[in-house]
Amino acid sequence: LSSSASLEIGAALALLALAGRKPLPAAQLARAGQEAEHRYAGVKCGIMDQSIVAAARAGQALLLDCRNGAARHVPVALGAWAFAVFDTGVRHALAATEYNTRWRECRSAARKLRVPSLRAATLETLLARGGRLELCEYRRARHVVTENQRVADFARFLAEGNLPALGRLLDTSH
Numbered sequence: 001l002s003s004s005a006s007l008e009i010g011a012a013l014a015l016l017a018l019a020g021r022k023p024l025p026a027a028q029l030a031r032a033g034q035e036a037e038h039r040y041a042g043v044k045c046g047i048m049d050q051s052i053v054a055a056a057r058a059g060q061a062l063l064l065d066c067r068n069g070a071a072r073h074v075p076v077a078l079g080a081w082a083f084a085v086f087d088t089g090v091r092h093a094l095a096a097t098e099y100n101t102r103w104r105e106c107r108s109a110a111r112k113l114r115v116p117s118l119r120a121a122t123l124e125t126l127l128a129r130g131g132r133l134e135l136c137e138y139r140r141a142r143h144v145v146t147e148n149q150r151v152a153d154f155a156r157f158l159a160e161g162n163l164p165a166l167g168r169l170l171d172t173s174h
Contacts, residue, residue: 004041005049008033026055027069044103063155067119077161102140109137118144147173 012029016022023029033050037043051071052062060073076083106118112132115121118141126145130138150169157165 002049002053004037005033005053008036009050009053026051027071029054042100044100061155061158063151065119067117072155074155074159076158078158078163079161081163105134105137105140106144109133109141112137113141119148121145 009029012032013023016024024032030047030050030053033054034045034047037045037050047066047069048064051064055062055071055073057073059076061076063072063074065071110116110118110121113121113125113129115125121141121144123145126138126141130141133141150173154166154169157169
């Protein structure tokens with residue numbers, strides 16, 4: 001749903017087609033899009049939006065491990081239910097928001113927790129070493145650690161079609 005990621009991947013595919021070349025693998029397209037965001041838009045974004053745009057399959061969600069780039073498609077088993085997406089009219093200019101500040105705070109928290117990234121942190125790590133963090137870093141780290149667990153649970157419940165559990169996770173996440 002990211003307009004910038006959609007534009008990046010769409011433009012890359014169009015340029016490859018115009019050049020008579022085959023599409024690149026989804027992971028390579030996603031990295032190129034991420035590099036464009038970093039270099040030209042000034043946003044230290046992750047790889048998630050570009051990855052889903054490049055690798056999307058109808059009727060499936062993408063479970064992406066940003067640590068190693070592994071991606072797995074998860075069937076969306078909702079029965080008669082569906083996800084609804086709304087255009088709220090809210091426009092984002094991430095380079096001019098707190099996004100890059102949050103990115104720096106997460107990187108700082110990971111260093112202080114002595115993990116390569118917050119993806120490698122656990123609640124146990126946070127409890128044992130969290131005293132080294134500023135309050136905002138602690139909150140960011142706690143959110144990342146707990147959100148990672150919610151994502152794993154969400155993929156499992158999605159494949160199972162466990163709608164009540166999906167609802168609880170969405171509510172907890174936001």
